[in-house]
Amino acid sequence: MMRMTGARALLTCLEREGVEVIFGYPGGVLLPIYDVLYDSKKIRHVLTRHEQGAAHAADGYARATGKVGVCMATSGPGACNLVTGLATAGMDSQPVVAITGQVATHQIGTDAFQEADTTGITMPIVKHSYLLKDPKEVPDAVRDSFLIASTGRRGVVLIDIPVDVSRSEFDYEPVERKASLQGYKPTTRGHARQIREASRHILSSSRPVIYAGGGVIASDASQELRKLAKMLDIPVTTTLMAKGVFPETHRLSLGMLGMHGTSYANYAMMESDLVVAIGARFDDRITGHLDTFASKAKVIHIDIDPAEIGKNVKVDIPVVGDAKTVLRELIKELEKRAREAPPKDLKQWHRTINRWKKEYPLFIPDDGLCPQFVIDMVYRKTKGKAVIVTEVGQNQMWAAQFYKASIPRNFISSGGLGTMGFGLPAAIGAKIGRPHEVVIDIAGDGSIQMTSQELATAVIEKVPVKVFVLNNGYLGMVRQWQELFYGKRYSHTCLHCDVSPDFVKLAEAYGALGLRVTKPQEVDSVIDRALEYDGPVLVDFRVEPEENVFPMVAPGSSLDDMIGGKK
Amino acid sequence: MKHTLSILVENKPGVLARVAGLFARRGFNIESLAVGITDDPSISRITSVVDVEEHSLEQIYKQLNKLINVLKVVDLPEDTSVQRELVLAKVSADPKARAEIIEIVDIFRGKIVDVGKETITIEITGASSKLCAFENLLRSYGVVDLVRSGMIALSRG
Ligand SMILES: Cc1cc2nc3c(=O)[nH]c(=O)nc-3n(C[C@H](O)[C@H](O)[C@H](O)COP(=O)(O)OP(=O)(O)OC[C@H]3O[C@@H](n4cnc5c(N)ncnc54)[C@H](O)[C@@H]3O)c2cc1C
Ligand SMILES: Cc1ncc(C[n+]2csc(CCOP(=O)(O)OP(=O)(O)O)c2C)c(N)n1
Ligand SMILES: [Mg+2]
Numbered sequence: 036m037m038r039m040t041g042a043r044a045l046l047t048c049l050e051r052e053g054v055e056v057i058f059g060y061p062g063g064v065l066l067p068i069y070d071v072l073y074d075s076k077k078i079r080h081v082l083t084r085h086e087q088g089a090a091h092a093a094d095g096y097a098r099a100t101g102k103v104g105v106c107m108a109t110s111g112p113g114a115c116n117l118v119t120g121l122a123t124a125g126m127d128s129q130p131v132v133a134i135t136g137q138v139a140t141h142q143i144g145t146d147a148f149q150e151a152d153t154t155g156i157t158m159p160i161v162k163h164s165y166l167l168k169d170p171k172e173v174p175d176a177v178r179d180s181f182l183i184a185s186t187g188r189r190g191v192v193l194i195d196i197p198v199d200v201s202r203s204e205f206d207y208e209p210v211e212r213k214a215s216l217q218g219y220k221p222t223t224r225g226h227a228r229q230i231r232e233a234s235r236h237i238l239s240s241s242r243p244v245i246y247a248g249g250g251v252i253a254s255d256a257s258q259e260l261r262k263l264a265k266m267l268d269i270p271v272t273t274t275l276m277a278k279g280v281f282p283e284t285h286r287l288s289l290g291m292l293g294m295h296g297t298s299y300a301n302y303a304m305m306e307s308d309l310v311v312a313i314g315a316r317f318d319d320r321i322t323g324h325l326d327t328f329a330s331k332a333k334v335i336h337i338d339i340d341p342a343e344i345g346k347n348v349k350v351d352i353p354v355v356g357d358a359k360t361v362l363r364e365l366i367k368e369l370e371k372r373a374r375e376a377p378p379k380d381l382k383q384w385h386r387t388i389n390r391w392k393k394e395y396p397l398f399i400p401d402d403g404l405c406p407q408f409v410i411d412m413v414y415r416k417t418k419g420k421a422v423i424v425t426e427v428g429q430n431q432m433w434a435a436q437f438y439k440a441s442i443p444r445n446f447i448s449s450g451g452l453g454t455m456g457f458g459l460p461a462a463i464g465a466k467i468g469r470p471h472e473v474v475i476d477i478a479g480d481g482s483i484q485m486t487s488q489e490l491a492t493a494v495i496e497k498v499p500v501k502v503f504v505l506n507n508g509y510l511g512m513v514r515q516w517q518e519l520f521y522g523k524r525y526s527h528t529c530l531h532c533d534v535s536p537d538f539v540k541l542a543e544a545y546g547a548l549g550l551r552v553t554k555p556q557e558v559d560s561v562i563d564r565a566l567e568y569d570g571p572v573l574v575d576f577r578v579e580p581e582e583n584v585f586p587m588v589a590p591g592s593s594l595d596d597m598i599g600g601k602k
Numbered sequence: 603m604k605h606t607l608s609i610l611v612e613n614k615p616g617v618l619a620r621v622a623g624l625f626a627r628r629g630f631n632i633e634s635l636a637v638g639i640t641d642d643p644s645i646s647r648i649t650s651v652v653d654v655e656e657h658s659l660e661q662i663y664k665q666l667n668k669l670i671n672v673l674k675v676v677d678l679p680e681d682t683s684v685q686r687e688l689v690l691a692k693v694s695a696d697p698k699a700r701a702e703i704i705e706i707v708d709i710f711r712g713k714i715v716d717v718g719k720e721t722i723t724i725e726i727t728g729a730s731s732k733l734c735a736f737e738n739l740l741r742s743y744g745v746v747d748l749v750r751s752g753m754i755a756l757s758r759g
Contacts, residue, residue, distance in 0.1 A: 154616065155619070158616075158619065158620060158623050159623060159627050162668075162670070163670040166615070166616070183670060188668075216670060217612065217673055218611075218612060218669070218670055218671055218672050218673045219670050340668070341664045341667070342661060342664035342665050342667075342668060345657075345660065346661065
């Protein structure tokens, strides 16, 4: 037992959870916590330049490492600034713990200075939250928050701490490691009968497809997934969130599916007789029109969240459980059965798929400095091994299409919320989590301007991230929709980035290296220069302004109804 | 279709807001909601009547179970549970009508809990259908004010 303040207890508990870094921004009600942090030997604090940056950085750290990311903000405006970042993490089921300061307990509800109802504002976007009333609650709340954030379907937990709770002393006693949360028992083991059913269907299918999602990354089940696919020669398509769980260079890979997925992945889904969904949530970006989606297929859905099963698409064989645990059982069952009766011959299916691959490949247009070419060059220069973080829009889709990923947690993107401004701070978080790897933010000229102040964080904290801006001078993704669906009426989507800002000078103003590419011939050497430079770099790629992302499934269309799928 | 959900929750601050917020956010319509503690003061029971299709009911059930403070959710079908609601109704009752109203109250096994110069206040409990019938009868006399407690229910046996 030790006498200490709530603030000290908080830090002690965070250290016990193994926290090595907090992304945060101080303020009045956080003073007691920042005062303790000043002496911490174990925890690094990274001062971002905006609380949104802190939340994205914690999220990027979590995505890159699999560990819980931690961010912190003061009451009122600070907490409000965190919200976008927390919603982004939550929509993509990322483990983040947010700590917010709050006005003193006796002031709550009085519209006190910088008071905001943080637990109320964030209630719909968090997995759980706490508003502490007494320093005694700190140890349990911290332990339970980390447990809730990092288990089951991962998510965001917020701890709101009034300043008097931080300030006052109590008798601290370390809590038991094991939490006793009565109402929280995620199912991890799949039901044996369902697994048998699943294996029976897999072995009797003649056109199976594995549709893998972010849950495979969350459960660290990439090895199991690869084993399953290779064992039975089943083609694999991944969502944006799952890029890297299966090597996109492998012959069984169909790449990404969905609105901007490959034609062959989408055709395969639509022609399949068995879709094996693993840790994927049938988002509208991948199903297209729901009534026609994979209508010839039976659906096996392996997911840790029972609420995802049957939410959008009718499921024939649901298996609730952790992907890794379930896949291991499933593989065992399949091995057993395959010994008794050989699996179906899939040659015909592969022939069909290979024909689609030949007929509808992703292709790089050969006019001018096109963004696809830039991404392809980045891919080749980094040998497919870099950690790629993206912003949102066309840049994100080109990165997804042309950077062939083969390592889990190496492709980091805001999928569910699609938050512009995510990329740079998330890249900083990722680089801090994995300092020995090359981390590149593929950015758009619009997105980068939402959080470009974090260049200061990268410079001051010595986090050598590389920002590659695909500068098309437009809110390109929106412009593309205007071009295709609104008669080319480019209402308020031109950013005039050839006029302002000057990205090279912007980089230099922050003390980063700024480079510019205007011709295809320069791409090669400038990427080299950027990768060699020992510090943060921003490269302004002046790409073709009106290039489009194809193929594209128009919203509400059937998944096999694609625009621009053919060269 | 109408369903009566019995939701056991930890008796902690903000729990009702979480449950109500979930209903609102997911677009589920609540017809009534009644909250109170159980025999165990650390646990409360929320009884809620919702009018939804089967698919939405399943979503409500699963989404509720994801809330950390929710311990258990059960759907109580009408035929295997006891369902009761309390109504307090203030009815205008001039001396002529009084006798008639008292007779109706008797038939419905209600109680008169307050008598004013021009009104009487009636208490009655029962299942929805009974209360609706009762309300309809009172309407012709003039209902000054009426409040329903929201359905509460327990499974039979
Ligand atoms: C401009 C734009 C365009 C987009 N276009 C596309 C596109 O063309 N194609 C595409 O794929 N996406 C696209 N997206 C992303 C899309 O919006 C969704 O974010 C994405 O498809 C969801 O991926 P997911 O199904 O893997 O789900 P995630 O959001 O990653 O969800 C994970 C699922 O796995 C489950 N799960 C979690 N943990 C486990 C575990 N341990 N075991 C088992 N299951 C678990 C969860 O319950 C959940 O159901 C686009 C986004 C933007 C912004
Ligand atoms: C915060 C936020 N605001 C608005 C949008 C809507 N939106 C989606 S893509 C996009 C354009 C992005 O422009 P840019 O970053 O230049 O990328 P590009 O599509 O040109 O590659 C917009 C405005 C969004 N996703 N996020
Ligand atoms: Mg742009």
